[in-house]
Amino acid sequence: MKRIRSTVALVCLVYLVCSYWSFGVAQTVDRSKPPELGPPPSLTLPAIQHLKLSNGLKVVLMEKHQVPLVQVNLLVNAGTAMDPAGQRGLASMTAAMMQEGAGSRDALAFADAADFLGANISVNAGMHTTTVSLFTPLSKLDSALALFADAALRPKFPAEELERNRAERLTTLLQWHDEPRVVGSTLFNDVLFGKNHPYGPPTMGDEKTIRGFNVAELKKFHSTYFHPNNATLIVVGDVTAKALLPKLNALFGKWKTGKVASSTWPSARQVESRKIYLVDKPGAAQSVIRIGRIGVARTTEDYYPIVVMNTILGGSFTSRLNNNLREEHGYSYGAGSRFSFLPMPGSFIASSDVQTDVTDKALTEFMKELTNISTITEDELTRAKNYVALSYPSDFQSVGDIAGRLADLVIYNLPDNYFNNYTKNILAVTKDDVVRVAKKYVDPEKIAIVVVGDMSKVEEGIRALRLGPIEKLTIEEVLGSKPVLGKM
C-alpha cells in the first residue's frame, strides 16, 4: 500500500516537472477508417561477410554492434538423418554427449566454466545439421570461444556420462506416455514416413537403440562428420572480421580436413488415400488432432507461393483454420498448419487440440478448410502476402535469430541477396500461384488423420463421419512399451 502511494506521488511530481510539453485543444480524430500506411520500410542488413580460415573452414560473419553480445554457431553436415541403420538416436546422443566434458574439463568443470562466464554453449542435432552454438557477452568472448572449440573439436565422451544420459532419455521416453501431443506427433510422423525414413521415427531413438549405444559409436559419429570441409562457422554480434579472424584461426585453423561420404536416403511414399488413426487417452479433456501428408523440400520453386498459401490456411492468427475452430466455433484455443521445410520433403500438417465433445465437428471443419483452400480471395491474398513480407524485418533483431537465418543460407545454398529479396519475392506471388500450390500440396482426399483422445467419448462420432478406414492404436503401440529403468 505504502509503495503504491509513494509511486503515485512520484508520478505527479514528474508530471509537473515535465509539463513543458503543451497540450493543445484535443484534435478531432478521424476514426472512421484505419489510418493510411506510408510506404513500408525496407530492411537494410549489415553486409554478409564471407571469410575463410587457414584450413579452409568457411566463416559467415554479420557484424551487429548494438548490444555487446556474440553468437557463434558451428554448423556441421551431420544430423539425425545420418543415423546408421539400427542406431536411431545416435546423432542426437552424440550431440548431447558433446556437452558432457571436453578438452581438459569433465562434464561438471565444463559446465561450471561456461556458466561462470555467463556463456551458453549447447549442441543440437537437427535432421541434417548438428549445430554447436555459443552465446556470450562480448567481454567473455575469448574464454568462451576456447570452451566452444573444446566442445566442438575435443569432446571427451565419458562412459559414465553416457550411462547418465541413457537413463535420462529412457525416462523421457516413459514421460512421453503422459503427453498426448507427443503421442500425436510421433504417430503422425510414423504414418507419413515410416520406420526406415529419417523423418519417421523420433530423433531421440527408441528404447532398444538408446540402450544400445556405446562410447566408440559416439566417437565414430563425431570423427566421421566433424571436419572443417564439412562445416561452416556463423558469427553474429559486436565483433569485426579483423578482430575475430586471428581468434578463430588460433582455435579452428589447425582442425584437420577429412573425407566425408555423402549420404543418400530412400524417398517416402506419399499418402495415397484417407485414413484415420485413433489413439485412446482415457479421461483426456481435449483431443489432439493432427492431419496431413508429405509436403515438399525447401528447395522447391513453389516455396514462396506455399508460404503465402499456408499463411491463409493456418499460418497466422487470422488464418482460416484458427478463425474457424477458435473464433467462430470456440472448439479450441488455437488451430494452425505448417509445412516442414527440409532438404527432403517434410510434412504438411494441420493441427489443433479441441475439446473432447466436439472432436467430430472439429474434424468436419478441418475437412472443409482443407477443401476450400483452393479458392481464395484477392483480399486474403494481399493480407497474407503483406503479413509475411512486411513482418520479415522483425526477425532480425537478436544475434541468435540472425545466426539462425544465416544458417538457412548455408544449408540451402541461398544467395546473399536472399534476405533483401525476400519481401519482393513474397509480394510477387499471384492468386494463380496460391491456387496451384493449394491443389498440388493440400489434397483432403489423400491425408492421414490422427486423433489422440478419450475414445469412449469421441470414437462413435468420428466413425459416423465416414471419412475413411479407421485404425485404432494404444499409446504403447505408438511409443513402445514403457521403459523400465534399472534394466540396462
Place this chain on the structure above:
Amino acid sequence: MKRFLLAALLCSAVLSAAAQDVRIRVPYTRVVLPNGLNVILHQDRSTPTVAVNIYYLVGSGREKPGRTGFAHLFEHIMFEGSKNVPEGMFDRWLEAAGGNNNGSTNTDRTNYYETVPSNALDLALFLESDRMGFLLDAMSPAKVDGQRDVVKNERRQSYENRPYGMAYLTLFEQLYPKGHPYSWPTIGSMADLTAASYDDVVNFFKDWYVPNNAVLAIAGDIDIEQTKKAAEKWFGEIPRGRNIPPIDPVAAYLESEKRLVMEDNVQLPRLYMTWHAPGVFTGMDATNDIMASVLAGGKNSRLYKRLVYDLQVAQDVSAYNYSMRLGSIFIIEVTARSGHTLQEIEKLVQEEIDRIKRENPTEREVQRAVNQYEASFLARLESVENKADQFNNYFQFTGNPDFFNEDLFRYKAVDADDITAAAKTFLHNDKRVVLSIVPKGKKDLAATYTQEVTKQ
C-alpha cells in the same frame, strides 16, 4: 495469453563493453497526457520495427471471488472489436500491415502488444486507442460467449490436459488465505468462467480500462517528437476514469506447514515445495532469484548436482522465485525417477535446504549465478519488444521506466551472506506448502501428507 503460440520475449541501448562495469543506458522520454495516460518512448533504429506495449494495471488480483478468471477473459474480449474496428478486423488490419500482436494477463497487470513495421505505428495506436476509448460501443453478449469457450479451451489445453497441469492451481489456493487476491488462478475456474455476465464485462471495463490506469510504451524505429504527437492524437480524447484505489489485501501467511497429495495421469511422481517470499523489487527478491540459481541453475547447482547428476534419483529439478507485487512465491520442483519415492526426494532436498541455511555458498557459486543473470539481462536488451515491455514493467513497480541499472545492481550486489540470510528468513520448515503429485493409485510414492486434494 490470447494466442496459442507464445510470442517470443525481447537500439540504442548504449553499452560500454570496454568498461569493467557495464553501464546500461536505455534513453527514454516520458510524457503524461492530461487524462493520466503515461507514455514512454524509446528510439532504436537498428531494424525498421516498432514495438507498442500497453499495460493496464489490473490483473487477476483485482478480481472478486466468484468471478475469477475475469481479467484474463476480458483480455480476450479486447480483441473482439471496438466502435470503429469491426469484429475480426483488429487482427486483420494489423496482419495486413505486417504486424503481430498478442496479450497476456497475470496477477498484477494485463498487457497488450504489437510489433509493426515502422510505417504502421499509427495503425497500432489507432487500434489500441479505439479499444481503450470505445470498446463498449461494439460489445455484445455473443462476443463474450465466444471468448468464454476459447478461454475454457485454453484452460483445458494448459491445465486439465497437461500432466501435472493442476499443480499450480492447487498451490496458489493453498498458499493464500481465502479471499486473498492471489488465492485463485489467473485462468479462473470453469464455474466462474461460465458465470461471467455481460454486466461484468461492462463494469470491469469502466473500472479498470481507463487511461489513468495504463502505461503505453513505444520502442523502436520512431521519431520521438512525432510519436509524442501521435500518442496525444490517438489517446488524448479518451476521458480519465475514476481514481484507482490501492489494492488492500489480507495478509498472506502460512500458520503451519501444509502437506498434500494429488493423483494424476502421470508416470512419475513430482514434488513441489513452496514458500512465501517478498514482493517483486522489495526486500530480498533479487537474492531469492540468485538463491534459486545456486540451488538449481545448471549442472553444478546444489540440487541438480546431488539429485539428478550424482545420485540420479530425479529426472529434473528446478527452483525459482516467482515475483509478484503483493508477495512472491519461492518454488522447488523435483520429478523422481522411477523406483524412487518422494519421501526419499524430499529428504535430500531438505538436506540441501538445511545446508544453505547453515553455511554460506562459495563465492564462485554466487558469482556464477550473478554472471548468468547478467548475460540473460543483456540478451533481453536485443529486441524492441523486450525493451518496451521492460519499460512498462519497471514503471509499473518502481515509477521509473529506466530502472535497468538499478535492477542489474540488485543482482550484482548479492553476496554469500545474503543467500544464507534469505534461506533462513524464507525457507521455513514449518511454514510452507508441500504437494506430491503421484500416478493414480500410487499414493505410497508421495511425501508424507495430511490432506488429499482431487484434480477438479
